[in-house]
Amino acid sequence: MANTENLKPFTKLNAKEMGRRGGIASGKSRKEKAYIKHSLTLLLNIQNYINSLSNIEFETFVCVFSLEQQSYIRTLFKPSKKEIRQILKKFK
Template identity: 40%
Template sequence: MANEENLKKIRSTSEARELGKKGGKASGKSRRKKANLKNALNTILTAEATSETAQILEELGFENTNEMAIMFSLTQQAMKGNVRAIELINKMATSEKDDLDRKEQRARIKALEIANKAASEHQNIQDEQLIIVDEWKDEDG
């Protein structure tokens, strides 16, 4: 249960700054490591395949890359009845469409919100009562 005895004391500005620096440096290091890993994987996937699958890919007119070899092998597994392979292919085939659909939907919603805001502002202007004063009367007279 929380009480004053087990709460951490408020850190000074300099302590908070030092901890922030440490966290920032660790975050940057982690990001660079992740980016390097992604680049390495991309290099491996785009390299030429050197298996019998490579020959089949060339005969079928596909790119001879490790990426295409993996996709070809995955397709073969799915055709043999591997449910996980089927699920993965389905997910890969539909995920891009879903992302595009979501982007399009967000754009449409934003456009509708802007149109609704403009319409309501226009409606507010029309709803205001206009008073035309031909002569101005002073309170005194």
């Protein structure tokens, strides 16, 4: 439990400063949430696009990227059953 004897009341000056800091933090938080929402929307759109491709179309799509990027894309968007099991183990 807090010791109420040690608390200092807000003055006009420090209330103004605390409100300003809170507003800045709120704006930063809103920007971060908007960025995450935008990123997830893009990721889901890409996922839907890749799911609509046949295996041949997928391989054609992936061949444009470097080998490292191809590996990442395959793991992220078209994981094998073994890779799915490994991913699920991490979250259990």
